[in-house]
Amino acid sequence: MSVSVFAAATVANVACGFDALGFAIHEPGDEVIVRKSAQSGLRIVAITGDEGRLPLSVTKNTAGVSAQALLDETGYTGGIEMEIHKKMPLGSGLGSSSASSVAAVVAVNELIGSPFTRAELLRFATEGERAACGVPHADNVGPSLLGGFVLIRSYNPLEVVQLPVPDELWCSVIHPHVEILTEDARNVLRRRIRLEDAVVQWSNLGGLIAGLYQGDYQLIGRSLSDIIFEPTRSLLIPGFDMMKQAAMQAGALGCSISGSGPSVFALCRGEEIARAAADAMQHALTKAGLGSETYVSAINRQGPVIRNL
Incomplete structure (x- = not known):
């Protein structure tokens, strides 16, 4: 038996929620396929879509690290082969390594009889993040x-903590054809923050969470403001100000950097506005001479999709 799992991209930070907030979208994402093998141990036998950049070594690949952490805890000693199919850009700010890690732990858990609940798998998936960036x-x-x-x-x-999602909340994402390393994006962060800026930031975070609970789209929009990290990180993203202005003029509730960039997201009320915002951001970036992909999605409440092959 083989198990295939598709895990979707994510938007992290969500403006005012640095390292504390994130949400899932429906596409893009990564697929991991696992099967039992006569050869003992976990092996990564193939990776596609990475242009040869990712290691096959289990100890160096985020998906392998996460899956091995799970197997170590169960004491499973059988053989497992893993294929990783990257279907999203690397270094995009959309959680590429995370999607692979999540798909891997969900697939391996399913293959060996589901000893862990979905929530319990989180600690194994975070081990892949530790391998990728040290935290x-x-x-x-x-x-x-x-x-x-x-x-x-x-x-x-x-x-x-899982938060409620208003029914009409949609997301537009644009991925410019540039790559920003997470390490570089972290290096430009401010190390000292003024008290008055911190108060504004955590007030926005509280407002955003309240807006989600109340289904108050205007409150969500007013709260989607990052006055601490966006001003420096946006300097690494060509055309950021133009994209943000274009999204807001198209009716978006708010717009900011996805993760460490270079992708930019806009939250919108309804699919029509989300598509208009995506088109407007892409048009602005095209005028700046850069190519891009756009993704328009409702918030993905489903999580990973499992198929037994």
């Missing part, structure tokens, strides 16, 4: 694994 961030793997909008309330111990 087990959960603002991408959390929503990719659980679906919907999530708040990372605590990392020690890890506690994730």
